[in-house]
Amino acid sequence: MIKKNAIFTICAKNYMAHAKTLAGSIKEFHPECDFFILLSDELEGNDLDCGYQIIESKDIGIKEFEKMAFQYDVIEFSTSVKPYFIKKLFDQGYDKVLYIDPDMVVYSSLNFIFNHLDNYDAVLTPHLLKPYIKYTGATSEEELLFVGIYNLGFFAVKNSSTGNHIANWWIEKLSNQCYADKEDALHVDQKWMDFLPSLYTSEVLILRHPGVNLAFWNFHERTLYKENGAYFVDNNDTPLVILHFSGLDADNAEAVCRKQTKYTLSTIPEYRELFELYVKLLEVNGVGTLSKLLYKYNQFDNGVPVLKYHRRLFRGLITEGHHFENLFSTAGGSYYSFLIKNKAMLIDNDGKYKALKKTYGKDPAVFNKVFKALKIFKALFGMKKYYLMMRFFAIYNRFEKQTFLVSDKND
Template sequence: MASAYCTVLSKGRLYQAVALFGSLERVQDSCSIFTLCMDDDTYQVLQKMNLKHVTLVPVTALENDALLKLKDTRDKSEYCWTLKPIFLQAVLNSNPHLERVTYIDADLFFYSDPSRIFENQPDCSVLLSRGDIVIPSFEQEQIDMLQRLLGRYNSGFLSFKNDQAGNDCLKWWMERCLEECKNAPGEGKFGDQGYLDYMPDLFPNVCDITTPGVNIGHWNYGKHTLSQQDGRILLEDGNPLIFYHFSGYRIVSINEIKQIHETTRTDLPFVHELYQKMLPHVIRTVEKIDPAFNGFASKDDNK
């Protein structure tokens, strides 16, 4: 199947994105990654890196008068989220041969080939990642409240087939994000993510991803036990970990890489240690290509 991945990227997430690109290229030979660059620095650095499977699109190529007006009313996160479905639609419009587009957040990291996700559910027009919260230290009342505010799904990985239902659903999501895309949790709405809850009821062939090892992150790793065997990372049932979502990382410097979620927890899976050891190598690689580039977060960046 001819398919492509898409991500929206600003310079504060570039180091993680370079790690993402490398991880996906290692597990899937023929991957194609369209990247919407939200600033000139991101575009210029990635252009210099000349990554084999990455197609760069400057945000100016997507923006029109209506979006520029909207840009003035939304913060950086809100504007990036707003552009996600617009970018997916633009990639489909420019590449009509594609049978599927899949959005991936820049802070994902792949450990095995994600193609099986699509192969396991070939009849689904839209594939959504469950965002069920499983945090052992939280009371059930806290978890229920967070679930209502954040939604049942996580928008860091979702896929649309280039068919009628997939295109209708993508168009609907785009329209909703243009109407409102607030960077504040609220029942039924949270950025671009809250809208995903409505998709299964509004459109046919919208499916929860059933393949194990997908989109594990700080909100749900409590229900998994990861292990390493023969160079592979496995779940407790022996299935491979396909990708982990390293949400909440802030790279302040090459020597300071912090987590802003559940900062008092000491039970993070060992993949976090591996990820933290790898990121300085990515930073050095970028520095060699463009010594002037600064993709570091500020010390008080907790958003």
């Protein structure tokens, strides 16, 4: 039997221009390799035909699919379905599988990565490759400690007994623990992979190739240059393989990434050609139209947006044993009607509750009023009770902990 390789990416509809751009780069170097776009969304009648296989995540056999689509936001959900699709590809007979984020581009052959899977069962790429006494990166070391040692924008795995065990282990974790949640030390699918080298030891390769998963968080430790029309990293024996355009705003490529302020294309001119070409490819692939498409699982069936508050409170309620059917429904007996009944429904059609700074501006006057109220509380009740109140809020500030707002175990 001929062994088959597969590469896939995952995105919602609004990121299809990115997925198409990635697909074009993969097909340039690997026309023989099957490529899939897993849609963490639904087509909803939109014609997204792009010449590549698009599969809706609802069709890959995920148990409690609706629960996952509701409890997670778009980023959490898009990452949670990753091992499910890896397992599906294994079941379809694919021997080696590569996952690549939609905001990446491939610039040279991936054969050496597939070849690594002859000797290893999985391949990870670290955010950083070098130790620093005086760290100068665009992303703080503390942030990297939180998000994880390895970047899961890229992952490779083999259809072996160990590879299947990794997929099943990951599925178990991500079915209900794929939150971006600092309080629980979770960062979607990625943080879990910190365990992989210790759990599977010599079966996992930590790939230290500086041309793979080049991104703003490691620009400070790697040197990009162009020679005879090709790009290299650090030396002319190391080609640029995958560049990760993480956090790029296509309308403001000069800023490099929304998540950092260290770099602009003016301070790293060696990247300008790549970034400007990438934006042009996104435009050719329809980013202006596709980026405006709405995510299916971001609203109830009456169009009311599903907020983080709704998702996290739901998480707390099901932990306490509550059960709801048809989670996106607003009919009687639904989660939506449960919130209405308990006068705990929050509707935010204009998005003003998403970010306090966007709603109130920088250093808003209302914050000073809150601070004044807290000072009055301290003056009236003393520092001891103020301290205890702050300790209480440190625990119960999370929406998951506020089920007392809507439920009573004796109801």
